[in-house]
Amino acid sequence: ADVSLYLRENLNTDIDRASTDDLKAYIDYLGNKIHVKGKNKSQIAVRTVARRLSALRQFYRYLNSENIRQDDPTSTIESPKQGRTLPKTLSQSEVSHLIKTAAENGGAESVRLVCLLEMLYATGLRVSELVGLPLSAIGEETQFLTVDGKGGRERMVPISDQAQKAINSYLGVRTQFISPEDNGTQAQWVFPSRTSESGHLTRQRFAQLLKD
Numbered sequence: 001a002d003v004s005l006y007l008r009e010n011l012n013t014d015i016d017r018a019s020t021d022d023l024k025a026y027i028d029y030l031g032n033k034i035h036v037k038g039k040n041k042s043q044i045a046v047r048t049v050a051r052r053l054s055a056l057r058q059f060y061r062y063l064n065s066e067n068i069r070q071d072d073p074t075s076t077i078e079s080p081k082q083g084r085t086l087p088k089t090l091s092q093s094e095v096s097h098l099i100k101t102a103a104e105n106g107g108a109e110s111v112r113l114v115c116l117l118e119m120l121y122a123t124g125l126r127v128s129e130l131v132g133l134p135l136s137a138i139g140e141e142t143q144f145l146t147v148d149g150k151g152g153r154e155r156m157v158p159i160s161d162q163a164q165k166a167i168n169s170y171l172g173v174r175t176q177f178i179s180p181e182d183n184g185t186q187a188q189w190v191f192p193s194r195t196s197e198s199g200h201l202t203r204q205r206f207a208q209l210l211k212d
Helices: 002-011 018-037 043-065 092-102 110-124 127-131 159-170 202-212
Strands: 144-148 154-158
Touching: 002 018, 002 043, 018 043, 092 110, 110 127, 110 202, 127 154, 159 202
Parallel strands: none
Antiparallel strands: 144 154
């Protein structure tokens, strides 16, 4: 293995006898080696080092369980911190293509999906906010949304002309997503659902529709 070779050639020791300092030297060597190969010292390097360290921890736990070693030289070595991955974004043309593709089937579900996408694109709402909008959130002329955000804070969100058109088209087919026997649980939402316990479209279902 890479670690055994490094320890023998550079530190004149074997993996089963390696000290904490020996392993720290290997971790540093591994990070520098990845960086020198042309990759940024980024998520790729950090994750590789973290995986190697995790494997070493498992190895020394095994040696402990077999009474081959009484100590764990990895116990004081901290795993490298992994930064947050930046979210992926779409260009304007990609968003336009996405909306156009969503509209291709032409049925009620397509009209609803186009409305969801246009509203997301126009308002920047979180998906959880969008699918959980009460019908009362849409003003009479659909120019603004009244959104209850985190902490119960209410805010007014303007809607673009294109999104307004999508909303008006969707409102014409909205009742198709409400069960005839609904007692008001579904009808109170902008995006009702017959199958959801909450009565409205879920984030998971929207994610599935978007993936499709």
